[in-house]
Amino acid sequence: MLLLPACQNEEPTAQVANPIEDNALVLAVLPYDVPTKIQRHFAPLLNFLSNSLNRPVNLYVATSYEEQILKIVRGQVDLAYLGPSSFVRAYDRFESDKGNKIQPIATEIPYEASLIVHKESPIQEIADLKNRTIAFGAYQSFAGHFKIRDALKKNGVSLSDLKLYSFLGRHERAIMSVVYGEFEAAAASSGIVRRIEGLGYPIRTVYTTEKLPPIVIAASPDMPKEWVSKLKNSLLNPDFEGQEAITMFAPGGTFLPFNNQTYDPVRQVMKIYEQ
Numbered sequence: 001m002l003l004l005p006a007c008q009n010e011e012p013t014a015q016v017a018n019p020i021e022d023n024a025l026v027l028a029v030l031p032y033d034v035p036t037k038i039q040r041h042f043a044p045l046l047n048f049l050s051n052s053l054n055r056p057v058n059l060y061v062a063t064s065y066e067e068q069i070l071k072i073v074r075g076q077v078d079l080a081y082l083g084p085s086s087f088v089r090a091y092d093r094f095e096s097d098k099g100n101k102i103q104p105i106a107t108e109i110p111y112e113a114s115l116i117v118h119k120e121s122p123i124q125e126i127a128d129l130k131n132r133t134i135a136f137g138a139y140q141s142f143a144g145h146f147k148i149r150d151a152l153k154k155n156g157v158s159l160s161d162l163k164l165y166s167f168l169g170r171h172e173r174a175i176m177s178v179v180y181g182e183f184e185a186a187a188a189s190s191g192i193v194r195r196i197e198g199l200g201y202p203i204r205t206v207y208t209t210e211k212l213p214p215i216v217i218a219a220s221p222d223m224p225k226e227w228v229s230k231l232k233n234s235l236l237n238p239d240f241e242g243q244e245a246i247t248m249f250a251p252g253g254t255f256l257p258f259n260n261q262t263y264d265p266v267r268q269v270m271k272i273y274e275q
Helices: 035-053 065-073 084-093 142-154 171-179 190-198 225-236 240-249 260-273
Strands: 025-029 057-061 079-082 103-107 113-118 133-136 164-167 185-189 203-208 216-219
Touching: 025 035, 025 065, 035 057, 035 225, 035 240, 065 079, 065 084, 079 084, 084 142, 084 216, 084 260, 103 225, 113 142, 113 171, 113 190, 133 142, 133 171, 142 171, 142 185, 142 260, 171 185, 171 190, 171 203, 185 190, 190 203, 216 225
Parallel strands: 025 057, 025 079, 133 164, 133 185
Antiparallel strands: 079 216, 103 216, 113 185, 113 203
């Protein structure tokens, strides 16, 4: 594992933002960024969910995408904020002891993935990555792995054409590996790319995907149906205060109804690279 200068001070250990009260629920989040940044970002959503259910909701930052999947499918957390490939794996391949699946509640708006290089890099397009090095995010990440890997293949670049590649776990870590010269290119969510670029780091985007199926908020298999319905109604039809909280948290300031067919392209891409 690479130890990057910008990441050495905080490793992705599992964290709960607040002490767990007796009646509190827990929302598990992907470890896509530094845990303290994730906690700050999710504060408005936690307050919103707490108000909707009239009970505390605490944040759990998983140690890995795999741990988050196992936590929600086993009912060890109550809610999860699942990327598209994590959602597909959890929903399609797991059932509880009672035969129940995780319960989708709502989704964010579609997002994008990007392939970035150092600002001074001679790489101009995907085909230029042959015999180069690339950092992916987590293996289970759609934006940080599957979708960019699919773009590589469509442009005639396979993993065997690369000089070296590695899965660094977090989008932010992959991007910073390019900043500090560890890798020549990185795959990441476009939103995180824009944030890091906005901080003045010398990176440049050479490829951006089409809009991808969005992140899903889902409940555990055993969460009471009435709670799921209440959360769904609150997220899709927020009152004034709820809309303020959602605007502070969600890209575009809105949540959308879940549609399982939206994730068929994710299933297709995953199937190709997991044969």
